[in-house]
Amino acid sequence: MCEENNKVSSKPLTKIQKKILQIAKKKFSKNGYQKTSMNDIVSTAGVSKGVLFYHFHSKEELFFQVLSQGIDAEFQRIFRLLENEGKKLFKKKENLFDDLKKYYDLAIAGTKDFERLWLEGRIESENNVKLRQMMEKKDKEITQILFEGLKISREKIGILQKYDDKELMEIVKGIIVVMRGLFIEKLSGKDQQESKNTWARIMFIIYTSKK
Amino acid sequence: MCEENNKVSSKPLTKIQKKILQIAKKKFSKNGYQKTSMNDIVSTAGVSKGVLFYHFHSKEELFFQVLSQGIDAEFQRIFRLLENEGKKLFKKKENLFDDLKKYYDLAIAGTKDFERLWLEGRIESENNVKLRQMMEKKDKEITQILFEGLKISREKIGILQKYDDKELMEIVKGIIVVMRGLFIEKLSGKDQQESKNTWARIMFIIYTSKK
Numbered sequence: 001m002c003e004e005n006n007k008v009s010s011k012p013l014t015k016i017q018k019k020i021l022q023i024a025k026k027k028f029s030k031n032g033y034q035k036t037s038m039n040d041i042v043s044t045a046g047v048s049k050g051v052l053f054y055h056f057h058s059k060e061e062l063f064f065q066v067l068s069q070g071i072d073a074e075f076q077r078i079f080r081l082l083e084n085e086g087k088k089l090f091k092k093k094e095n096l097f098d099d100l101k102k103y104y105d106l107a108i109a110g111t112k113d114f115e116r117l118w119l120e121g122r123i124e125s126e127n128n129v130k131l132r133q134m135m136e137k138k139d140k141e142i143t144q145i146l147f148e149g150l151k152i153s154r155e156k157i158g159i160l161q162k163y164d165d166k167e168l169m170e171i172v173k174g175i176i177v178v179m180r181g182l183f184i185e186k187l188s189g190k191d192q193q194e195s196k197n198t199w200a201r202i203m204f205i206i207y208t209s210k211k
Numbered sequence: 212m213c214e215e216n217n218k219v220s221s222k223p224l225t226k227i228q229k230k231i232l233q234i235a236k237k238k239f240s241k242n243g244y245q246k247t248s249m250n251d252i253v254s255t256a257g258v259s260k261g262v263l264f265y266h267f268h269s270k271e272e273l274f275f276q277v278l279s280q281g282i283d284a285e286f287q288r289i290f291r292l293l294e295n296e297g298k299k300l301f302k303k304k305e306n307l308f309d310d311l312k313k314y315y316d317l318a319i320a321g322t323k324d325f326e327r328l329w330l331e332g333r334i335e336s337e338n339n340v341k342l343r344q345m346m347e348k349k350d351k352e353i354t355q356i357l358f359e360g361l362k363i364s365r366e367k368i369g370i371l372q373k374y375d376d377k378e379l380m381e382i383v384k385g386i387i388v389v390m391r392g393l394f395i396e397k398l399s400g401k402d403q404q405e406s407k408n409t410w411a412r413i414m415f416i417i418y419t420s421k422k
Contacts (some may be wrong), residue, residue: 017272123330132400167412168306174413181388188336189343193382196415201378202385203415209416 017055020045025066029113033063033124059092064134067121070114071138075145078107090157096207099198108199109192115183139176147172162211171206178202228266230258236277240324244274244335263375275345278332282349286356289318301368306416311411319393319410320403325395352388358383373422382417389413 013021015038023045027036038059042049056062080088086106125132150172154160160168178199185195224232234256238247249270253260267273293300298318300310336343361383365371371379389410396406 119334119395122395122399135399153370170408170412171416173409174389174416177389177392177396177409177413179392181392182411184330184333184391184395185388188333188346196385197381198388201381202388204415205382205385205420206416209420 014055016047016051020047020052020055020062020064021069023063025070026115028066029117030064032078033059033120038062058130060128060131060134063121063124064131064138067114067117067135068138070117071142075142076112081106090153093157093159093208096201097204100203101196104196104199108179109186109196112187115187119183119187143169143172143176146175159207160209167211175203175206212231225264225266227258229419231258231263231266231273232277232280235273236281236328239331240328244270244331249273257413267334269341271342271345273334274335275342275349278325278328279349281328282353283398285325286353292317292402301364304368304370304419308411308415311414312407315407315410320397320407321388323398326398330398347377354380354387357386370418371420386414386417 018039024041025038027040027044036059038049038052042052042181043051052062056065086103089103094120096119105210120134121131147169149169150160151165154163154168156176160171163171182199186192231252235247235252238251238255242251247270249260249263252273253263253381256263263273267276285393297314300314301307332342332346336346336370358380362376365374365379371382374382393406397403
């Protein structure tokens with residue numbers, strides 16, 4: 001239900017930056033933020049500490065770039081999906097409930113890598129203002145993309161028509177909160193069939209609410 | 212919106228059990244699940260390892276009991292609140308949106324201790340089947356209490372009237388997902404005013420949805 005938007009896509013990366021990010025992703029995913037040191041990454045990547053810090057000024061920034069890339073890749077995946085297998089979804093109001101379930105299978109019931117990193121960042125943010133600020137900026141980008149997507153849906157598909165922009169923004173934030181609650185359930189091994197039913201019910205209620 | 216129910220209240224604790232739980236709570240909250248050992252707790256509590264394991268058979272069980280007590284205390288607090296300061300809330304449909312905001316201030320925008328422990332347990336559950344099973348059982352209890360509460364609301368206040376029990380259960384699970392998404396936002400220092408608006412909007416939509 002959202003359109004492609006370049007705000008989330010990242011600047012082109014150099015070969016060395018790609019390599020560092022790839023190694024950092026593995027380390028952070030495996031050992032978590034706290035237990036991963038810049039030294040670990042330097043020794044596995046075979047670059048000097050100077051080179052690492054030239055490209056990524058701090059551990060927070062490196063972690064954030066890994067996460068940010070993961071989020072961007074996830075959005076690209078969803079956009080592609082909506083243009084391919086998902087093309088038939090969300091066209092008719094009568095199919096909305098079933099379409100939401102199909103969308104869950106296609107787009108949400110996937111790997112847990114990105115969600116785990118995201119949660120790691122959230123927990124770390126509690127006591128790390130630098131990281132929190134970076135993550136909040138990214139949050140705003142995501143919120144804006146979903147907001148634009150829902151605005152288009154409001155005009156083209158005619159859902160949520162009675163809501164003004166301020167209220168629509170609250171709804172977008174609510175949908176993000178639902179997604180985050182589902183992340184946690186997924187991480188802790190919750191039955192996906194049950195999560196899918198919950199997701200479809202709540203999203204159906206939100207999308208068909210008349211104010 | 213839910214009634215007192217004894218399912219969540221715990222069996223009476225002995226003095227030694229209370230002491231162990233109090234110390235364990237401090238340790239788990241401060242250092243997390245992984246970094247807290249049964250030895251730490253034994254030495255601070257001044258009891259033998261045998262006594263500790265007599266009362267709590269494993270680290271999982273001790274952690275779970277700490278968390279479970281925290282959840283029970285939170286429910287008791289909310290029930291008391293609904294019987295006192297919250298007595299005027301949720302009586303008239305016209306006030307629902309504002310009542311939801313007031314309820315947020317009273318019941319949700321509180322400390323983060325219990326949420327942090329809960330999240331800790333969720334993360335640990337990913338690779339700890341024993342803990343996951345205990346947490347899932349508790350989840351079912353909580354879900355059941357909220358379900359009974361919403362059933363009463365459906366009959367007495369007349370919200371969600373068109374939904375049958377199966378659908379109402381999906382809605383209950385959705386509300387829990389929303390709460391969990393909000394936990395994460397609270398933990399990472401999200402502006403509470405914004406979370407309150409999101410909460411009120413989504414809950415209002417859910418409670419006033421007509422199917």
